[in-house]
Amino acid sequence: MDKNSPIEFTLAERDASVTITQWVYVTLRNAVMYGQILPGRALTIRELAKELDVSPMPVREALRQLAAENALEIQGNRRVMVPKMTAMKFNELCQARMALESHAAERALPYIDAERLRALQQIDALIDDVQRDGNHGPVSALNQEFHRTLYSANPHQVTLPLIESLWLQLGPFMKLASAHLEVSSQVDRHTEAMDAIEKKDAIALQLAIKSDIREGFNFASTPELLQRFIDESNRHS
Amino acid sequence: MDKNSPIEFTLAERDASVTITQWVYVTLRNAVMYGQILPGRALTIRELAKELDVSPMPVREALRQLAAENALEIQGNRRVMVPKMTAMKFNELCQARMALESHAAERALPYIDAERLRALQQIDALIDDVQRDGNHGPVSALNQEFHRTLYSANPHQVTLPLIESLWLQLGPFMKLASAHLEVSSQVDRHTEAMDAIEKKDAIALQLAIKSDIREGFNFASTPELLQRFIDESNRHS
DNA sequence: TTCATACTTTTGTGATCACAATAGATCCAC
DNA sequence: GTGGATCTATTGTGATCACAAAAGTATGAA
Incomplete structure (x- = not known):
C-alpha cells in the first residue's frame, strides 16, 4: 500500500470570509465522504498541504478535527488514514x-x-x-x-x-x-x-x-x- | 462575564511517551467534565497555554478537538467556551x-x-x-x-x-x-x-x-x- | 454623567523553523 | 539472490513570529 494513488479533490471556492482551516476541513470532509481518498491510503500533512496549496498548519487542524469525528483514523505511527470497512x-x-x-x-x-x-x-x-x-x-x-x-x-x-x-x-x-x-x-x-x-x-x-x-x-x-x-x-x- | 474566575486544573502526570497535545487534551477534557471551567467563561489559547505551561500550539489543537466533540462551543467571534445548559x-x-x-x-x-x-x-x-x-x-x-x-x-x-x-x-x-x-x-x-x-x-x-x-x-x-x-x-x- | 470616537492591547490565524522519530532506501555479508 | 544493518529522507510535533481583526480602554464633547 504505497502512496502512489493521487487524490482528486473537488476544490470548493475559497471565500475570503472563511478561514483557511475551515476551507481545508470542508474540502477534506468532502473528499472522505465521496470516496476520493481510498481507505487505508496513508495521508501526510505536508502532502495534503502541497496538494491544497496551503501551509501545513491548517491541514493539521483539519485532520485532527476529522479524526475527532471518526472520519479519519490515527494509527499508532501517528499516520492518518480513512478507516477500512469490515x-x-x-x-x-x-x-x-x-x-x-x-x-x-x-x-x-x-x-x-x-x-x-x-x-x-x-x-x-x-x-x-x-x-x-x-x-x-x-x-x-x-x-x-x-x-x-x-x-x-x-x-x-x-x-x-x-x-x-x-x-x-x-x-x-x-x-x-x-x-x-x-x-x-x-x-x-x-x-x-x-x-x-x-x-x-x-x-x-x-x-x-x-x-x-x-x-x-x-x-x-x-x-x-x-x-x-x-x-x-x-x-x- | 469577565475572565476573572481562575481555573483550577488537576494537572495529570505528563508521561514522556505521550505528546503534549494529548496531555493538554486530557487535562482540558477533565476540567470540562468536572465543572472546573464555568459555562460561558471565555477561554483564550494564550491564557490556557500559560496556565498549563506549554506553547499555544498544543492548546489550539486540543481546543479544536474538544469543539469537534461538542464539549466546547466556538462562538462567532471565534471565542471558545463551555456551552451553557438550557x-x-x-x-x-x-x-x-x-x-x-x-x-x-x-x-x-x-x-x-x-x-x-x-x-x-x-x-x-x-x-x-x-x-x-x-x-x-x-x-x-x-x-x-x-x-x-x-x-x-x-x-x-x-x-x-x-x-x-x-x-x-x-x-x-x-x-x-x-x-x-x-x-x-x-x-x-x-x-x-x-x-x-x-x-x-x-x-x-x-x-x-x-x-x-x-x-x-x-x-x-x-x-x-x-x-x-x-x-x-x-x-x- | 453619557455616549460615540480614537487609541492600545490582546487574540486567533497561519507561516516558518528546529528537532527527534519514523519510514524508506542502500549496502553488505552470506 | 536474500536477509539484516546502516544511512538518508521524510514526517509529526511543538515553538516562535508576523499580521489583521477583535476586544478593551481611554478620551473627548455634549
Whole structure:
C-alpha cells in the first residue's frame, strides 16, 4: 500500500470570509465522504498541504478535527488514514443509524410545521427528478439533505452531529461499493415518512425512517454480497 | 462575564511517551467534565497555554478537538467556551443518552462473557463501598466506568465515542448542579442490569439501562427544580 | 454623567523553523 | 539472490513570529 494513488479533490471556492482551516476541513470532509481518498491510503500533512496549496498548519487542524469525528483514523505511527470497512463494523454502523435516526425523527416530529414539510416534499421531488433523469450522482447528497432537514426541525437538536459522524464513517464505503454496482433506481420510504408526519404518528415515522435506512443498504443484503463489496472497496489500497 | 474566575486544573502526570497535545487534551477534557471551567467563561489559547505551561500550539489543537466533540462551543467571534445548559437541551441530552445507550447495551450483550461480568460486578461493588463511606466524589466517574465497560464488550463498537460526547455535554452541568445538592446516596439499576445480562435478556437490560439513566437525573425531576439548578450553574458566569 | 470616537492591547490565524522519530532506501555479508 | 544493518529522507510535533481583526480602554464633547 504505497502512496502512489493521487487524490482528486473537488476544490470548493475559497471565500475570503472563511478561514483557511475551515476551507481545508470542508474540502477534506468532502473528499472522505465521496470516496476520493481510498481507505487505508496513508495521508501526510505536508502532502495534503502541497496538494491544497496551503501551509501545513491548517491541514493539521483539519485532520485532527476529522479524526475527532471518526472520519479519519490515527494509527499508532501517528499516520492518518480513512478507516477500512469490515462486515461487522458495517453492520454496527447501520444498526446505530437506525437507532439514532429514528430517535431523532421522533424528537423532531412535534416541531415540524407546514413550511418544513413543504421543504421535505421539495427535496423528495428533486430526488425523484434526478432519479428519472438517470443522474444518480447527487442522490445520496439529496437523501442526506432530506434526513438533515427532518431532524433539524428540533430546535434543541443534540443528535445531529452524532448522526453526521455515522454518515461520515459510512460514506466512503458506500461510494466505493456503489461504483461497482449498476445503480438501480433506489426506492426510498420518504413518502411513508411524510405521511406519518402529516398524521403526527411517531411510531409510523420511526418505522419509515428505519426502513428507509435499511433498504438503502440492501444492495449488500447477504453476507456474501457485503463481503464482495468490502473486498472491492479495499482492493485498491 | 469577565475572565476573572481562575481555573483550577488537576494537572495529570505528563508521561514522556505521550505528546503534549494529548496531555493538554486530557487535562482540558477533565476540567470540562468536572465543572472546573464555568459555562460561558471565555477561554483564550494564550491564557490556557500559560496556565498549563506549554506553547499555544498544543492548546489550539486540543481546543479544536474538544469543539469537534461538542464539549466546547466556538462562538462567532471565534471565542471558545463551555456551552451553557438550557432546560430543553438537558431534556434532549437525557433522551439521547437513553436511546443510544440502551442500543449500545443491547448490541454488547451477546459479547459479554464471565470475565466481563465479573469486571462489572467489581465496579458496582466499588461504587457501593465509596457510597457507604460517604465519599461521593468518584461515584460519577465509577458510574461512567460501569457503562463504558458494558458497552465496550462489543468488539465492533461504534457508538461509544458518540456516547462519550453526550457525557461530555452533560458533565459540567451535573457537577455544578450536584454541588448545590445534599448528595443523597444515589440508587442505581446496576444490579438489575447484571441480572439481565446473566439471563441474556436484552429487553430487561435495555429497561435497566434506561431506568439507571433516568433516575440518575431525577434530582431535577420537575421543571421548576431543573430550572433552579440551571440558574445555579449559570449564576457564576 | 453619557455616549460615540480614537487609541492600545490582546487574540486567533497561519507561516516558518528546529528537532527527534519514523519510514524508506542502500549496502553488505552470506 | 536474500536477509539484516546502516544511512538518508521524510514526517509529526511543538515553538516562535508576523499580521489583521477583535476586544478593551481611554478620551473627548455634549
